[in-house]
Amino acid sequence: xxxxxxxxxxxxxxxxxxxxxxxxxxxxxxxxxxxxxxxxxxxxxxxxxxxxxxxxxxxxxxxxxxxxxxxxxxxxxxxxxxxxxxxxxxxxxxxxxxxxxxxxxxxxxxxxxxxxxxxxxxxxxxxxxxxxxxxxxxxxxxxxxxxxxxxxxxxxxxxxxxxxxxxxxxxxxxxxxxxxxxxxxxxxxxxxxxxxxxxx
Amino acid sequence: xxxxxxxxxxxxxxxxxxxxxxxxxxxxxxxxxxxxxxxxxxxxxxxxxxxxxxxxxxxxxxxxxxxxxxxxxxxxxxxxxxxxxxxxxxxxxxxxxxxxxxxxxxxxxxxxxxxxxxxxxxxxxxxxxxxxxxxxxxxxxxxxxxxxxxxxxxxxxxxxxxxxxxxxxxxxxxxxxxxxxxxxxxxxxxxxxxxxxxxxxxxxxxxxxxxxxxxxxxxxxxxxxxxxxxxxxxxxxxxxxxxxxxxxxx
Numbered sequence: 001x002x003x004x005x006x007x008x009x010x011x012x013x014x015x016x017x018x019x020x021x022x023x024x025x026x027x028x029x030x031x032x033x034x035x036x037x038x039x040x041x042x043x044x045x046x047x048x049x050x051x052x053x054x055x056x057x058x059x060x061x062x063x064x065x066x067x068x069x070x071x072x073x074x075x076x077x078x079x080x081x082x083x084x085x086x087x088x089x090x091x092x093x094x095x096x097x098x099x100x101x102x103x104x105x106x107x108x109x110x111x112x113x114x115x116x117x118x119x120x121x122x123x124x125x126x127x128x129x130x131x132x133x134x135x136x137x138x139x140x141x142x143x144x145x146x147x148x149x150x151x152x153x154x155x156x157x158x159x160x161x162x163x164x165x166x167x168x169x170x171x172x173x174x175x176x177x178x179x180x181x182x183x184x185x186x187x188x189x190x191x192x193x194x195x196x197x198x199x200x
Numbered sequence: 201x202x203x204x205x206x207x208x209x210x211x212x213x214x215x216x217x218x219x220x221x222x223x224x225x226x227x228x229x230x231x232x233x234x235x236x237x238x239x240x241x242x243x244x245x246x247x248x249x250x251x252x253x254x255x256x257x258x259x260x261x262x263x264x265x266x267x268x269x270x271x272x273x274x275x276x277x278x279x280x281x282x283x284x285x286x287x288x289x290x291x292x293x294x295x296x297x298x299x300x301x302x303x304x305x306x307x308x309x310x311x312x313x314x315x316x317x318x319x320x321x322x323x324x325x326x327x328x329x330x331x332x333x334x335x336x337x338x339x340x341x342x343x344x345x346x347x348x349x350x351x352x353x354x355x356x357x358x359x360x361x362x363x364x365x366x367x368x369x370x371x372x373x374x375x376x377x378x379x380x381x382x383x384x385x386x387x388x389x390x391x392x393x394x395x396x397x398x399x400x401x402x403x404x405x406x407x408x409x410x411x412x413x414x415x416x417x418x419x420x421x422x423x424x425x426x427x428x429x430x431x432x433x434x435x436x437x438x439x440x441x442x443x444x445x446x447x448x449x450x
């Protein structure tokens with residue numbers, strides 16, 4: 001049984017315009033938005049939590065927050081996708097930081113490389129895969145110390161203090177590596193720069 | 201002036217951690233509040249969040265199940281079903297929005313009695329003034345208002361149950377923000393045992409009283425949902441008195 005095809009005019013709207021309709025109560029606009037971002041959202045949720053059931057709960061939680069809180073979106077704070085993923089990531093980190101998730105966080109420390117999903121979506125083509133590939137390349141091209149800190153923080157849910165203790169690196173150095181790594185990712189740089197870290 | 205500079209420098213040091221979600225809740229609140237009035241920090245936070253956004257795109261792709269879409273769409277359609285044709289928001293969503301500005305009250309241990317007013321969110325209206333167990337409502341989405349009793353008057357909210365997904369959504373207002381290292385934990389109570397369904401999360405704009413929401417699965421045969429104030433590293437058993445107790449069966 002296939003899902004209903006959204007109206008073609010809705011599918012052509014930008015996220016920000018869809019969100020306006022969502023704010024007005026359009027579940028059809030919401031469904032278009034879900035179909036557009038569900039895969040990215042679920043992939044991130046699965047990466048964070050490692051279990052399909054938990055990941056689905058997280059995704060549902062995040063999308064319902066968008067549905068009910070669409071009026072709180074502020075364009076000045078980023079794109080709609082960034083907003084959605086930020087909601088999802090924040091809630092995923094909250095779940096990671098519970099006692100039951102400590103083992104998972106330890107796993108994130110031990111495996112700080114990107115993992116393959118259990119069931120790779122071999123049928124996916126196009127921009128999303130190309131974009132992800134570019135970002136993965138960008139991550140690989142980061143200095144190892146920056147990449148490690150970013151992965152521990154973003155995927156593992158560790159705070160900067162925890163990372164400092166785990167890696168036995170000064171807190172200021174951790175913060176510096178976070179900033180430099182994110183700046184590189186934002187600029188999409190693939191080549192090393194002559195950037196020096198602050199030394200304590 | 202010196203204090204402002206120190207605050208600015210302190211915020212700048214934390215911006216990357218906030219963008220990554222690697223800061224504490226207090227640090228995040230501090231940085232976001234500072235960024236409201238500092239264009240330099242606001243711009244940097246926005247930029248670094250865009251950088252963090254790339255990390256979300258770098259993970260291997262995993263396709264969500266169709267069941268997830270069905271569950272989510274069912275919830276959204278149920279809420280939207282109350283929309284008037286020319287209304288901007290559904291009455292249910294308007295009610296949710298109306299819950300947000302409710303004044304906060306002292307967080308005190310409470311037992312909530314489930315108010316089964318028979319408010320049915322599905323298309324079929326139902327006149328059912330007497331409570332019904334969730335299991336008896338076969339295919340219809342059920343919404344029930346809940347309210348505080350005993351030690352936490354003023355705590356109110358609603359329970360939304362999706363029988364086809366066997367999933368319950370609980371939304372509450374009137375609970376104070378928990379202290380650092382603590383949170384409101386949702387439990388599924390069944391035959392004397394408690395299963396954690398995670399911590400309630402805040403929804404709503406900063407600076408305003410917010411709704412606490414939680415989702416619990418596999419509740420059809422459970423006795424009740426409960427909420428307690430716990431340390432965030434506890435997911436074993438409730439250790440404090442119930443703040444909310446919602447009976448799930450008659």
